[in-house]
Amino acid sequence: MKFRKSLIALSLTAVALTGCNQANVQASAPAEVSGQAVLTTYADIAHATFEDSLITAKALRKAVQQFLAAPTEANLQKAKNAWIAARVPYQQTEAYRFGNAMVDDWEGRVNAWPLDEGLIDYVDSSYGADSDENPFYTANVIANKTLTLGGKSIDASVIDKKLLAETLHEVDDVEANVATGYHAIEFLLWGQDLNGTNPGAGKRPAADFDLANCTNGSCDRRRQYLAAATDLLIDDLEEMVNNWTANGAARADLFAKGEKGGLSTILTGMGSLAYGELAGERTKLGLMLHDPEEEHDCFADNTHYSHYYDAKGIKNVYTGTYTRVNGTVVTGASLSALLASKAPAVNTEMLRKLEVTEAAAQVMVDEAEKGNTFDVLIGENNPQGNQVVQNFVDALTDETRTVEAAIAALNLDGIELEGSDSLDNPTAVLAE
């Protein structure tokens, strides 16, 4: 209700601004930025960010190979560090997910979440034995060479890329059967976080991968799984990097939408990630359920950074600036500059709200450094922690309203847009 009212108020403002602007077009408007140039910057940043994701995933593979060659705790820690580093650029790509069909269709292979990890490996008894939603809730492919699906048996004697990607991933049409991507690898490196909403992440022993001193059984198959999942991540990222090269298909799709369609895509990606996905599904739902697995990087307890870099990705596409993992900066004509010339007040507001969101995310990062990771903050008897998370939700919701104002100011409303399933989710509305 309040939301609806303010939406109308916002569009009123937007109309006033646009009208005003047209009247004073000579006044002090900055030099006009072309929409085409804005789209080019957007595509260039996509390429750079996915390429950084690939580079850091290759570093992860190297660390995983070293760990498998010598499965010590020290080497496991190095692999974990490489995983955390790989998340930094990847999360910044998420602003491209909604609006670009090619990214959205692909995304489930690399970053599907949440997962029923019992599909993959052994789990604690607190996880439960079965689920209304998922017959494969505790299938444990690492321990079982044969699985049964609807009376038919699935041969899982060799764990390779093909088995993971083509058979196990989303087996039986259940989305929680996540067999591939960052979170499957995360689970293999960390194991379940059994600390509830108390401090501490997963504590999988390195010996789970040690053929000589195998803990928890099936170490050979666990090694196969980790190697295959890491290789597959690299294949998938390579595909997406290629989609954003000069002749790439995703870049071509973007330009094929025309200038208005392309600008809509940018704003859709920003608003959909901020509101339905990040504020709703990944954050507010956690506050309602107080469940330690209701956090995006739940095994590693890396969610604060994962959220922080999601928010940063939104800022990148708006300001047309991305700082690469090697420190170089990709920059060019930006949506911000375009809006500054057409509706300066909306641009100012947008920049301000992006700062507010970043600051709210920074508080979560600071809390995590003190040991109060996301799962601690959403705990049921932690009102202060809950508030820190709620502030992030509020900032994102507020930011989304300005995205809507920007759409109105650029006269982009009514343009057909690629949608996202996650916004059909009931949790999408919670952020209100």
Next chain:
Amino acid sequence: MMFNRQAFSLLGTSLMLLVAPSLQAAPSENQWQAFSTAAVTNHILPRYQALADSSASLSQATQQFCKQPTEQGLAQAKQDFHNTMAAWQGIQHVQFGPVEILMRNFSLQFWPDKKNLGGKQLAGLLNNEDPASLSDERFRAASVAIKGLPAMERLLFADDALNQFQNHPFRCQLTVTVADYIAGMGRDIRHEWQQYADEFKQIDGEGYYEDTTEAVTDLLKAMVEPVEVVRDMKILRPLGKSEQRAKPRRSESWRSERSLDNMIINLQALHELYRTGGDNSPYNLLKLEGASEQAERIEQRFQSLISQLKAVPAPLYRSVKTPEHYQQLRQISVDLKAQTNDMEAAMKPLNIQLGFNSRDGD
């Protein structure tokens, strides 16, 4: 997708309204005021009263049962669960007002539970047997997945429920706590609606709503959007992609075998709202706006949907696995889609823009 499209079209709409006020003839302020008053008086308030009454009985029944767990006591508690769930299904479509406060809508029924959190969190609570976890303060702050009707259903309809209650007093205490929490929500919502109803009875721009259109928009959203929820969540999710891939346990309330009853009650409630207000019901106002054919088609489809659902043998979790009934359910989903389309189209002659398609309450 919903959110985007709707948000954008909402913006578009409000922009257009500024430029050119609608030329559409539409129901008058007085007509809408009459519908609005009738909707709260004859439809919403009695239904929240039913929720308050049935949940109070459920709370008493569980207390009684837990003094000495008997077969008979359990049967009574189950019956009261059925009545409470029926009452909730009959008013679930209203997702504005007091039910929104303190996440009561989600607390009453967190469903679908795609991550099995209800099962997992309930098991955790039962294993710990910590009486402190049942204190008012702690329970209020607890996860929505353990304090509503789905948790109640798991407790009462477990395979060897009676045996478990007899051997685990904590399980009974938890059941009493959940029932009491549900009853508290039922009581508070009904109480708060006594006052909130005034917002709909006299709309003069001084209250919550600026005009009758705003209030009526909320009421009509409650009538239109749940049709899609029934289709997507309650029918298509259990049906799955094919007959062989049906997902029986995705059915709502499958443990108490009332999935079909829930849907029948949902549609009966929406149908009633469609006919609430006599001359000023949405049905009649549509006719007055010259859309008689549309009005009748919606009316007849409500009737046909309800009889089609009644013709599917319960329990739903078995019928989704039966070729004949699988097809029946597919057909119902097709008709539900047509009903959504017709009702959305009907908003035009009524000159109402529904705006966001929020899926809360799913």
